[in-house]
Amino acid sequence: MHKPSPPLEGPDAFQDQIRIVLVETSHSGNIGAVARAMKNMGLANLWLVNPNSFPDEASYARAAGASDILDRAQVVPTLDKALEDCVLVMGTSARGRKIPWPVVPPPEAAAIAVENSRSGSVALVFGRENHGLSNDELHRCHYHIHIPSNPDYSSLNLAMAVQVMCYELRMLFLRNLEGGEGSPYLRPMTAPGDAGWDVPPAKVGDVEGFFGHLEQTLHDVDFHRRDNPRQLMSRLRRLFQRAKLDQMEINILRGILSSVQKAAGAQGNAKPTKAGTKPTGQEDGHV
Ligand code: SAH
Secondary structure, three states: OOOOOOOOHHOOOOHHEEEEEEEOOOOOOHHHHHHHHHHOOOOOEEEOOOOOOOOOOOHHHHHHHHHHHHHHHHHOOOOOHHHHOOOEEEOOOOOOOOOOOOOOOOHHHHHHHHOOOOOOOOEEEEEEEOEEOOHHOOOOOOEEEOOOOOOOOOOOHHHHHHHHHHHHHHHHHHHEEEEEEEOOOOOOOOOOOOOOOOEOOOHHHHHHHHHHHHHHHHOOOOOOOOOOOOHHHHHHHHHHHHHHHHHHHHHHHHHHHHHHHHHHOOOOOOOOOOOOOOOOOOHHOOO
């Protein structure tokens, strides 16, 4: 795959160098939706070639909080005007055309756009809702971008096609931030131990202490019979291991067990196992 250099920061950042060009958009609501899609992904440079109606209420209504992108949008009468100062033009199309042209999928297209944005403005061109870009317009492009949609229903809504490209640009930007693939924005945070989790993961000794306490409590309330253990403790172990408990969760669970023991009047014979001690009942040999 094309390997991009890290994007620039500051006023010359690729986000400003890459312009989204919409050609003769019929529904102004779509222009607003495009502005929103762009702002969500950190892009701001919108060019409108001879829009049917702009600015108007529908475009601002659909832009939601992205009206600043609409305020800054450049409205020009021809595609030539939108492209004349660009160093690279990439046109999007839902279908193949008569003369095959260099076609790139969205992630590679984003990489090419970012790379070229270091030397000047790059245009990503999107067509009309009803019949896309003309062949003449597509022949003005260095590359075509095809979003690999369902071949039986390949045409995305204009703003959604823009969203896909802006998303790819954003992913590239995040990957190139300090930390690369390990960037905090790209890392999942699903369990203790992941960056961002609020409590440290429980240590094995603490979890074993909890299992011992659990087994003792189940015994105290006559749920678990050591002479007929079946696979109870193994199954409970599997359940709790799957949850990847954190230290506070262990404390809560042990507090609950202590209360259960107390309520069951079992304090006398039930000696809660301290965290970190070996669980009782392992001698059953069923774990
Ligand atoms: N009916 C038109 C498609 C219009 S959709 C046609 O057949 O060409 C409006 C615009 O969204 C397209 O011009 C293109 O810029 C973009 N778009 C929609 N689906 C796309 C896809 N699968 N790949 C790339 N761009 C797409």
